[in-house]
Amino acid sequence: MEKTASFGSSSPLLVQQTSSLLQDRLKYLVESCLGWVYAIFWQTFKDTYNNLYLSFGDCYFRGLENFQQSQGMSSLNTVSELIIASASQSFVLGEDIVGGTFGTGWFVWLAGDSALQMNGSQRAKEVSLHGIRTLVCVGTSWGVVEFGSLEVWKEDWDLVQLTKSLFRSESDAAIEESHLHQGQPSAQQGNTHVVEYLCVYNWLE
Numbered sequence: 001m002e003k004t005a006s007f008g009s010s011s012p013l014l015v016q017q018t019s020s021l022l023q024d025r026l027k028y029l030v031e032s033c034l035g036w037v038y039a040i041f042w043q044t045f046k047d048t049y050n051n052l053y054l055s056f057g058d059c060y061f062r063g064l065e066n067f068q069q070s071q072g073m074s075s076l077n078t079v080s081e082l083i084i085a086s087a088s089q090s091f092v093l094g095e096d097i098v099g100g101t102f103g104t105g106w107f108v109w110l111a112g113d114s115a116l117q118m119n120g121s122q123r124a125k126e127v128s129l130h131g132i133r134t135l136v137c138v139g140t141s142w143g144v145v146e147f148g149s150l151e152v153w154k155e156d157w158d159l160v161q162l163t164k165s166l167f168r169s170e171s172d173a174a175i176e177e178s179h180l181h182q183g184q185p186s187a188q189q190g191n192t193h194v195v196e197y198l199c200v201y202n203w204l205e
Contacts, residue, residue, distance in 0.1 A: 022041055022057060022058040023058060023060060025041075025166045025167065026039040026040075026041060026058060026059065026060035026145075027060045028166070029060075029145070029147070029159070029162065029163060029166065030060050030062055030147070031062070032159070032162070033153075033156075033159065035134070035149045035151050035153050036062070036147050036148070036149050037061070037062050037076070037079055037132075037148055037149055037150055038059060038060065038061045038062065038079060038083060038147070038148050039059065039060050039145060039146065039147050039148075040056065040057075040058075040059045040083070040086055040145070040146040040148075041057040041058050041059070041143055041144075041145055041146075041167070042054040042055065042056065042057060042091065042098050042102070042143050042144040042145075042146060043055060043056075043057030043058075043142065043143040044102070044142050044143050045090075051092065051093075052092070052093045053090050053091060053092045053093065053099070054090060054091045054092075054093075054098055054099060054102055054143060054144060055089075055090040055091075056086055056087045056088070056089060056090070057143060059083055059086070059087075061079070061080065061083055075131050075150055078130045078131045079130055079131060079132065079148065079150070081130060082126070082127060082130035082132070082148075085126075091123075096121050096122055096123045097110075097119075097121040097123045097124055097135075097137050098123055098137055098144050098146065101137040101138070101139040101144050102139045102140075102143065102144045103139075104139060105139045106139055107136065107137060107138040107139060107160050108135075108136070108137050109134075109135075109136050109155045110124055110134065110135045110136070111133075111134045111152050111153060111154065111155070112133065112134075112152050113128060113133060116128035116132070116133070116135060123135075127148055131150055132148040132149065132150065133149060133150060133151055133152050134147075134148070134149040134151065134152055134153045135147070135148055136148075136159075136160075138160050138163040138164060138167075140163065140164055140167035140168065141167065141168050142167065143167065145163050145167060147159075
């Protein structure tokens with residue numbers, strides 16, 4: 001059932017954010033909703049031939065204490081293996097769900113096992129094999145934020161807007177601490193159950 005959620009010779013394309021700042025952003029986004037187990041930031045780079053690609057920039061992974069016992073340590077171990085494997089991956093502009101999302105500036109929301117397995121994305125199939133049941137990629141000004149959950153979650157436009165706001169450009173490095181530590185977004189609350197279905201939403205920024 002679906003639920004409604006209340007690193008060659010290259011250089012960064014944009015001024016690289018400090019690790020702590022990226023961690024603050026990713027942690028805030030993940031912990032704003034009970035359902036997300038991780039968030040990866042795929043950062044834009046250019047190689048020596050000036051070709052644009054996205055590579056693993058940073059990640060926030062939730063601990064076991066944040067999940068129900070039914071989800072189990074084995075599931076989280078499988079997700080941690082996914083994150084370790086992701087650290088060596090990259091995508092050229094337009095490639096797969098990550099490169100494609102950045103190229104359009106849209107977002108893609110895949111909810112449910114069939115959606116992850118049948119949409120044609122190798123990345124989606126990979127995360128599905130590691131126990132992820134909802135995959136979200138949000139295109140931003142300087143990369144893509146990927147979310148994963150062990151449960152099926154309905155599309156949440158508020159999460160997308162918040163992500164785009166926090167990652168809108170490299171010139172916005174100084175995020176106000178008060179914003180990061182405010183209360184949880186009210187739209188992330190609730191546990192309304194709806195029928196599982198393929199859910200892909202695209203919006204221009």
